[in-house]
Structure formats: structure tokens, C-alpha cells
Amino acid sequence: MKILVCITNVPDTTAKISFTDNDTKLNKNGVQYIIGPYDDYALARGVEIKEQTGGTLTVLHVGEADADPQIRKALAIGADDAIRVNADPQDSYFTAAQIAHIARQNSYDLILMGRESIDFNSGVVHGLVGEMLGVPSYSPVMKLELNGTTATIAREIDGGKETLTVTLPLVLGCQEPIAEWKIPNMRGIMTARTKPLQVVEPVGLDEMTAPEKFTLPAPKGACKMIPAEDAASLIRLLQTEAKVL
């Protein structure tokens, strides 16, 4: 079993977002970076599967060197080796093309990643990679069990859940409760230091999309407080003032 887990390097969920350089760059000052929370679920399930079935788990990140601590963390959690495609990705198609390029060289049985990154929230990279490789992709996957080369998957659909069985190889976008997040132990942290982290240059392709300016939402007006004993008047305000009823 050869498993590839793709991770993002993103601001912590509680980070305050602001921009610099005339609103063209994220202000990284004081921002804590983490492995994307959905990617963390993908990694945890990948490690569990590797431990059950044997094989190798490679972690892949498309991004710059400031992600290396997060890549080392993934190695400490249980990945065997890592590849970093040295680029500053701004576009889903670009990122997917890099992942597909690495995947073609190594023919993985299972490619796992989060359902979406929490910076750009697109949720399209797994689908792009799947189509580029000509293999099925599913998301958001909440349960993954393997029996040989057959996978049983439970995934969320609009207002419900679907269970299906399908043969590997697969590309999956993961979310909870596929596995519990893993915290690296001391031995993991020690061995992670010497595990291979290969840095490769991106494959070139035409630029598809490019962000050019960032803006923050307009500040919210003051909250209108309504006394509890007069709660019923809220409904009237929602109808006549807010006009949402």
C-alpha cells in the first residue's frame, strides 16, 4: 500500500486576518501556522491504515520553506518521508497539477487530503487531481475502511450520508470523524528529524487564476438588544426593520 497525504500550511483557525503591501499580501505577523485541520484528519487516517496494512506513507506539501516545521510534524505523526514542491501556490489548478505530477511518478494507491484548505476554502483540489489522474475522487469522506484493494467510504451528501464501495486507486477529501487527530510523541519527534524531506521545483504551466487584492468584510453595526420580557417584539423587528421575514 502506497499512501500519499497532501497537507496545507495555513493560519490557525483563531488567527486574526489582516493584509499588508497595499492589501496584496496576508500579514503573517503574529499568525500561528498549522497543518490544515481537515488535512490533519486525512493524515491521521493515513497513518492508521499504514499501521494496519503495512506500506509507506509520503506527505506532500506544495508551498514554501516556512512550511517545513508543519511537514516535520507530519513526519513525527507517522509519515515515512516527505516531498515539498517549492512554490507559492495561489491557484487550485496549479496546486492540483503539482500533486498530479508527483503522483504520476510514484503511482499511489490512495491519495488523501482535507476536504478543503481553510485559507482559500475552495474544496476543488481533490476533484482536479482525480480527473487529472483519471481516478475517482470523493469528498467529504467521514469513514474509510479498506479490504484489500476495495475501499468502503461513507461521505456526507446534501442533508444526509452515502455509503459506497470502490476499488483503489482513489483520491479522497477527508473530514471528521474519519479518525482522531494524532499528537506526535517524543520518539516520533526525534525520528522525524532524520526522515527524508525532498524539495522539488514545480512543473511549469500557464497561470489560470491569480488573486490581486484582499479586503476585509465591512465592520458589523452595533447589536440591537431587546429585553427578554419583550422577546416577542423581535419578530416584528425582523419583519419591518430587518425585512428578513
Add this chain to the structure above:
Amino acid sequence: MSVLIFVELDNGNIKKTSLEAIAYGASVASQTGSTATVLAIGQADNSELEKAGHYGASKVLHASDEHLAHENALAYSDVLFQAATKEGSKIIILSKSGLGDAVAARAAARLKAGVVSGVTELPQIDGAFKVTRSIYTGKAFATTEIKSDVKVLVIRKNAIEVDEAAISGSAAIVETFASSRRDSDYQAQVTNVEKASSELSLTEADIIVSGGRGMKGADHWQPLLDLASALGAATGCSKPVSDLDWRPHHEHIGQTGIKVAPNLYIACGISGAIQHLAGVNGSKCIVVINKDPEAPFFKAADYGIVGDVFEILPKLTEAAKALR
């Protein structure tokens, strides 16, 4: 060269978010001097599909082959690719959902198209083609230029204001779209589908009533359900509530759950952790009911009531019933 809009059907009806996508696509078509064509996959009556005309589409391609009856993002993306190729479409519009994102992604890979998901407004077209998208889970927006020849846009709910009063009565022309079948899209065996069909879907709902730990337990949900039913609202919950199994996981709204953008979001006993706010900050109007006046959610709210949810909810339900 028409703008192509992929719509989703629910029991033979065009979903509300897809009607928005049609209005959005029709507006882009008029900006670019082109026409709007809809692609509908699955079973639906012509009388329903003709409605696409009310929202500005001139034509509907209807792919209703038997093998397309079950929702299959892989196969649907192939049909979209075939329709886009046949129509010579350079702009493709979908509404954001699990299916929309998957179909957009796989079709974009084959069309070598730039894809932007989470678009919140109509594009600016002046030589360059620019869209505004929601990023950092609603904490910011990015103006993004799409440079590729073919462009795929996945739009969020409320990306366009649909004026129901102004919709025209003209019907779209419905044509059967015969597509070829790609066997590799049918490898999977779907063994079980659990769908609460009676429930209003959270991503579609105009009003959502949502509960947090302040609701005190699974057995205490009735007052919240009563208000939801009086308002015709969908029900949601915070992450701790679904973690505790008080409510099903598919009701979980927040950073790691469903992101919603209703006209009205009523939060009952939810303190407003930043991860929850990330899932609701696209809402037009937010009401917060909490016994703790210091609850951070009040800072993000339009209306607030400090007090006991179990005393306040029945009063609201009564007032809402009187309204109808």
C-alpha cells in the same frame, strides 16, 4: 459561446440555489453579449425546466438518461464537459455545494479551465475577468483574476440578488441532451443512502434556527424545533452539540461543518466561538439569544436577547405563528 449553468435537481425541481446560479449566469451573459444555457441532469418535467427562462436562460439542455438518475459527480462532470464542448462555452457557472464543487473541479481539469469556488458577487469584466471570492472561512475576500480561456465559477448563496417580482414569464426551450457514458465513472457501488428528505437543507434555507450547549441536552430541543417550524426554518447546531450526539452531524454549522448564508440566522444558547462564526458570517441578519451577556456572539449579531432560551423561544414561536 453561451454561458453554461449547471443546475441541481431535487425530486425533479430545480434547487433554489441553482435558480440563483441561472440568474447569475444570465447576468454574466448579458454583460458579455451572449446567451445563457442551462444543463440539467436527472429526471424533471419540461414544465419545471422551462422555468429556467424566468431567470433569464434561453435554453435548457436536459440529460435524463437512466444511468444519470443517481447523483454521480464523476459522470455529471463528464456530461458538463460534453455540454461545454458542444456549446463552445467559455464561462461555466455552478452553485456551491458538495456536488457543485466536485463537478466544477473535474470538468475544469478536462477543460483546462481556471476554477474559482466561493464567488460572492457578479464578475467585473473590463478586458480582464475578475471575481470576488470569500476566503479564510468568511474572514476576508479576495479579488481574483481568471486568466484562462475557459472559466469555471462556483458561486455562493446570495452572490446575486434575485428579484422575484421582476422575473419574466418567458419559458426556456428544453432540448434533450444525449451524452456518451464513460464506464470509469461507474466503478463505485452505492450501498446505502441516508437522506432525511423531509428536512429543509441547510445550504438552501433562507432561515436557520440553531442551538448550542445552552440548549442543555438532546431532550430539550422541542422549543427550538417549534420555532423553526413556525418560521419554516431549517435547524442547525454548534460543534459541541453534534460531538455530544445531541443532534446529527450533518446539522453541524461552523468552520469544520457546514457553512451557511441564510437571510436570517437565529442562534440559541451558542456562545459564538470563532470557529462557529466562520460558518455563519455570510448570513444577512443574525439573532443571538444567550443567558450570558458577555457571550462573544453578540458582537457579531444584529439583534440580541439576554435571557433563558427556554422562556424566550416559546414567546418567539407564538409571535411567529401570529405572523402567518
